[in-house]
Amino acid sequence: AQSVTQPDIHITVSEGASLELRCNYSYGATPYLFWYVQSPGQGLQLLLKYFSGDTLVQGIKGFEAEFKRSQSSFNLRKPSVHWSDAAEYFCAVPMNSGYSTLTFGKGTMLLVSP
């Protein structure tokens, strides 16, 4: 079965600094990959998605992610973090080839310091 791994449980970044959240995938073919964000007590919001083509994907709220097949990674980046970006971030991939259901990584909690 396909899966994703988020190696960092939590990360603290200073406001205005750059951010990179890591996601590694296990997938037999070219994967569909997603990043979601969840604010406390809220549902998940889709930030961006990768299907194929251009390996640098732009998303909402100034986020981008780069698909690197050689490293089996799909890391999320933002050049300048705002305090409102503090949230839980989940990487996701379809559970099985041909299925539409997503499985999520364990998440990375982003803390933003003043």
Next chain:
Amino acid sequence: DTEVTQTPKHLVMGMTNKKSLKCEQHMGHRAMYWYKQKAKKPPELMFVYSYEKLSINESVPSRFSPECPNSSLLNLHLHALQPEDSALYLCASSQDQGVYGYTFGSGTRLTVV
């Protein structure tokens, strides 16, 4: 309308109660999902409805009973729950292929006492 609406936002119920969670979307999405999320954990899939038919049940106990009355509505009926069932219950919808991404509701925070 680009939202998934879940009601109620909070629910406290006793172990002998029967209650229902509701989910509604008007985006024309033909797949709808129930996920359960415990604190500091990722969402875990419970059920998938595709074209109003139950297509996936992830070995969920029978005290959780899903229902899809029409293409816009998804219910989760709860009966004889246990305290460990306390969690955030998330509804999501997608076009017929979820690979285009889900739209999530804001969830129902359920506490079983």
